[in-house]
Amino acid sequence: xxxxxxxxxxxxxxxxxxxxxxxxxGKELSYYxxxxxxxxxxxxxxxxxxxxxxxxPDAFDGVHMKGEYLSDGAGGWRKPYLRAYVGGGSxxxxxxxxxxxxASGLFDVVLVxxxxxxxxxxxxxxxxxxxxxxxxxxxxxxxxxxxxxALEQNRYMHAYGIxxxxxxxxxxxxxxxxxxxxxxxxxxxxxxxxxxxxxxxAWPVHRLMVSPVSDGAAAIVLAAEEVAKRIxxxxxxxxxxxxxxxxxxxxxxxxxxxxxxxxxxxxxxKMAGITEPRRQIHVAxxxxxxxxxxxxxxxxxxxxxxxxxxxxxxxxxxxxDGELPSCPxxxxxxxxxPIAAAGLMKICELFWQLRGEAGKxxxxxxxxxxxxxxxxxxxxxxxxxxxxx
Amino acid sequence: xxxxxxxxxxxxxKVSRLRKKTAKVPPQQAPGPIEPVVRDGxxxxxxxxxxxxxxxxxxxxWEPKLEYxxxxxxxxxxxxxxxxxxxxxxxxxxxxxxxVTPPRAFCEWCFKPMDAWVELADAGTINTFSICFITWDxxxxxxxxxxxxxxxxxxxxxxxxxxxxxxxxxxxxDGIRKEIRVGQRVRAVWKPAAERTGxxxxxxxxxxx
Ligand SMILES: [Zn+2]
Numbered sequence: 001x002x003x004x005x006x007x008x009x010x011x012x013x014x015x016x017x018x019x020x021x022x023x024x025x026g027k028e029l030s031y032y033x034x035x036x037x038x039x040x041x042x043x044x045x046x047x048x049x050x051x052x053x054x055x056x057p058d059a060f061d062g063v064h065m066k067g068e069y070l071s072d073g074a075g076g077w078r079k080p081y082l083r084a085y086v087g088g089g090s091x092x093x094x095x096x097x098x099x100x101x102x103a104s105g106l107f108d109v110v111l112v113x114x115x116x117x118x119x120x121x122x123x124x125x126x127x128x129x130x131x132x133x134x135x136x137x138x139x140x141x142x143x144x145x146x147x148x149x150a151l152e153q154n155r156y157m158h159a160y161g162i163x164x165x166x167x168x169x170x171x172x173x174x175x176x177x178x179x180x181x182x183x184x185x186x187x188x189x190x191x192x193x194x195x196x197x198x199x200x201x202a203w204p205v206h207r208l209m210v211s212p213v214s215d216g217a218a219a220i221v222l223a224a225e226e227v228a229k230r231i232x233x234x235x236x237x238x239x240x241x242x243x244x245x246x247x248x249x250x251x252x253x254x255x256x257x258x259x260x261x262x263x264x265x266x267x268x269x270k271m272a273g274i275t276e277p278r279r280q281i282h283v284a285x286x287x288x289x290x291x292x293x294x295x296x297x298x299x300x301x302x303x304x305x306x307x308x309x310x311x312x313x314x315x316x317x318x319x320x321d322g323e324l325p326s327c328p329x330x331x332x333x334x335x336x337x338p339i340a341a342a343g344l345m346k347i348c349e350l351f352w353q354l355r356g357e358a359g360k361x362x363x364x365x366x367x368x369x370x371x372x373x374x375x376x377x378x379x380x381x382x383x384x385x386x387x388x389x
Numbered sequence: 390x391x392x393x394x395x396x397x398x399x400x401x402x403k404v405s406r407l408r409k410k411t412a413k414v415p416p417q418q419a420p421g422p423i424e425p426v427v428r429d430g431x432x433x434x435x436x437x438x439x440x441x442x443x444x445x446x447x448x449x450x451w452e453p454k455l456e457y458x459x460x461x462x463x464x465x466x467x468x469x470x471x472x473x474x475x476x477x478x479x480x481x482x483x484x485x486x487x488x489v490t491p492p493r494a495f496c497e498w499c500f501k502p503m504d505a506w507v508e509l510a511d512a513g514t515i516n517t518f519s520i521c522f523i524t525w526d527x528x529x530x531x532x533x534x535x536x537x538x539x540x541x542x543x544x545x546x547x548x549x550x551x552x553x554x555x556x557x558x559x560x561x562x563d564g565i566r567k568e569i570r571v572g573q574r575v576r577a578v579w580k581p582a583a584e585r586t587g588x589x590x591x592x593x594x595x596x597x598x
Contacts, residue, residue, distance in 0.1 A: 017433030
């Protein structure tokens, strides 16, 4: 890794509410999050030198060139501006993109905004996902996004003898954690029995194991070391970033283990000087669009043994008061899943957790270092960021 | 107050068509007013379905009709010709010694052209499957679709593609799981030769062997 990179810190964070359907347009939601992030850093739009925007498939909005459409809401007027897009991995990829602009020395202050408005697609945004599948050999079979998650979950369960009761506990934990999150869309106190009693949408996936359709936005401000120290007494440093993309021939992969997440994590750990992630990461926000994904990802991140994350979960290791709190925000399953915004929400959560500002959500282990991860494209990208104080 | 505006400016002719839809408002209790919410400084104005269906917000509708004609490509084109003949084809790379399907013109690992075409068996093993009660556009299904990744005989380990399992007796999760499992041997059920068009759907589905 290049030695000449500058240190970069997160110095502000903001969110909109996450909602099934918002009156606000995507631009307006972006403005809420971006203006709040700037305000929390004590900065104005004029202080920002460049803007990174993340948003998911244009098909949700029916607006092509969505990045350009959203630019005003992201504070991008007459500034260097770019859109970061790797499907569901976009939210965490957006901070990686912003980090590279600051670490390289090109800019000192960069605003990173992520937005998703899924509600416009009728009758349901699920239909927009058909266009991610191969046009010749997959779409004629009528695939939906639930298929690939259900197929992967079944392979994961088969490979390690995992029971659905164990996976249901992820929904229970995250929806409960979200009760303390002001942006939360579907927080709930549930039992595993209630999760398994919800209807089967695509066996082995039940409805309450699936994150919701959401509208929402998130934003952070990144600054170079000297500037960050002037802005805040509590900068949260970006210590490592990593991302990797596997083949699009997803039927040719080991569906029980996300190798590309491991690749991304190893890149981030190396940059952060992390040799024992289970000891050196104190709080994690892995990507949880479906319940099993949090477990799958904790294993790919080397934070749990392969096939053993369910056991760790059952004995409380990932609770807020556990050894490695995981998704203390409530995650996508509890706070909601405005896709790109959900990934950046995880960075906001780490920002608040590491500064001791997470209120009722504050984890109990006085964390010094946290990790956020997202996943996407055709089950093939892992994006990982390690931050610390 | 209830209004659903038609777009004043239609995009280029023929790529869009706007359809007037009569709003069906089921009897329901009043959803309450639409109000901005602030929680711990986080802002938003949540809408309920009843706000939308009850005409309490103005909406703009647009229904695109887009049409594409995709070239199937060098490798998949030949794969489709194989399907028309009732054969499943794969390709082999002599550097990494993989035999893979769906076929591709070049090895993405070795980044060189594939070395040979291979005719595979029209049978394989279920790597994983699901039992799905929802269509691609979220319509409920009485009889579920059973997508599966099938590892095709003659390929390298864990190499398969997406297709459907069919011709099972059961329609329930428990019943279907008695008929198929991960590791189940399956064979392709083909369309009659005269009806094949050189498409992935020339295989109707796979079924337990
Ligand atoms: Zn090769």
